[in-house]
Amino acid sequence: MPHRQHPIIRFYFKIGLIPQILLGLILGITLAMVSKDAAMSVGVLGQLFINALKSVAPLLVLVLVVSSIANHQHGKKSNINILMILYFVGMMSAALLATFASFLFPSKITLAENIQEIGLSPPSGVQEILTTLLSRMIDNPVNALVQANYIGLIIWGVGIGLALRHASSSTKIMMADLSYAISFIVRIIIRFAPLGILGLVASTLAETGFGELANYAHLLLVLVSCMLIVALVINPLLAFLVMRKNPYPLVFISLKDSAIPAFFTRSSAANIPVNMEICKKLKMHEDTYSVAVPLGAAINMSGAAVTITVLTLATVYSMGISVDIYSAVLLCIVSSVCACGASGIAGGSLLLIPVACSMFGIPNEISIKVIAIGLTLGVIQDSVETALNSSSDVVFIGAISSAIKHKDGAKA
Template identity: 85%
Template structure:
């Protein structure tokens, strides 16, 4: 009975999710400053929230893709070709921007020692990145679920969905109901986002603080500035080119409701349910977003393109290597391909820095040390990168959906005439 609820409980459900997340952020910062021990004790809340999202995301992706394709109406377009072009142009533009900014404001870094402590095994070249991508595509479906291999899940989802298009309506309805039930579980998990943010922020600040970031202030400013320009200038321009109207209402909504949760989870994969719910609430084309959101979380990585480019050029400058215009353009292409292969987990883009560094003859031992620097500044860099990656998905999907609605409206009005 609602009238017997505690005033705080009523307030919690009355205000929106975003104000609740901001409140969790403020309380987390406050607790970290008051007591580091207490802040570390609430880390469980953050871990539980992230694990809940990560546990439901793979099965959600598989079921949603199957349901979307199985129930796809003949004659309807899902606009995947346009979306793929947008994804690649967005990443290429981000890499070009990062290159120009790095030329104008070059970053110099001190290569750190103790590389062995990182314990990472980055890929040896672009060929290995592409080979890994192909390997993920033909993964065992059970293994893809267990390992959260989203590229493999999308391929299996498409295959099963195409097969089920020939099934009877009862089977299709069952798949749609299963999709709805898993989405319902996701909505319950998302309601706990404020508690998750509270635990994540408090424990992160208590454990690392921000003092160590001062040494890499210039590098961080370059990284974050590039990502903000992509979010506020490049993405809106690409969206305007598709939808032919003011893109900023869509851009600002995606930043508020997709970028903020992604900033704290630091995982594009974990933010898939958030983007699904947002696209549904904004009444975007379901045939498009049901496939495009998980696909974007796997391959649309403008933030990763910025990170790989900036850190690679910082390494190049620090070692006194000259970069000509042709090498810079080639770097942008390689970075865009590498960004597609970045895993949708925290720090996934950092592992691909050695691939770009290898273009300039920088040995793996040094480029792996740059990964350590990336991990050091990752408290901010990785959060902003993930926020850009995730919100870009919503912007591009929204632009295509808006264009589709306008075309349908024109067809209907011309038929009425």
């Protein structure tokens, strides 16, 4: 006789993650309004969720980096170098915009701890940050895993991945399978995000009051505004520099046909067939888009660069740490590199926030809480981020294809 699930459990897994998180957010707010004692008691759900993320995030970063580099395939030489430059410039520009917006409209969030309570010593400037980065880069790999030293894990991941590029195909397949397995565990943990957010929101509001909701709204407004500026100003400007003609017809097509589906699927990988069809319909250069669309879905993450930068600076401001211009530029570079490694799951960019936070000496316990806050905002933030990432692929590929056609026409 087949096992029958309880109707409540069946309903829970049937509805999407976004409605679940929204429901958890509403229940958390309601519980904090009705009973502070009950709200504080369900805080254990939030703590369990944070601990689960804390335990899996370091391993996820290491395995993803190793697998992506080890399994990298040399594509056709179809202007991919130019496209890679566009991708990085786009992400760097997005991070710079996010930094500028964070300076103009600084966001603060309640993290329950402050510098004095946890004994945090803020860096005095960029020299100390660079020294800290260098020391973390050469950390023992086992210690890097235990201490969640993300900088060290990335360095070891790059080194191991480069070495495994010369390994047998079965070894590379094993690394890809391991990457999938760890990502699958993360997906399971993320499925419990509504319960974790219920506990976090309820306990936070019971402890700090409802003024925290205004902080969340401010943070979300900065995030979404930056992403809209990237989509409507920065990406068209970069496209114009390549194609030398009005880019907005291409931009609006990409927003309508690519961004809208990506907004609801919240997955750049799931939107690959959509982008392929758009490129084919617009008669773009086939040798370029056949390679560039899957590549862009993996590494072109301007939205992730915005998310990592804004949330990291919100954490820094909340901890009372001052940021000079040199540290900000370094953060933009780190955020752009981290964005390339954003995993393909919903909220994947949030898992790389500890890498950027570690620049400023912020401990893992604090940055993991920021991930949980980001998941609360992810009802809107992650959808907009994915829409920006996916539509940017079409804009950049279209710009290069237009330049190729113009060049071929000039030769003819």
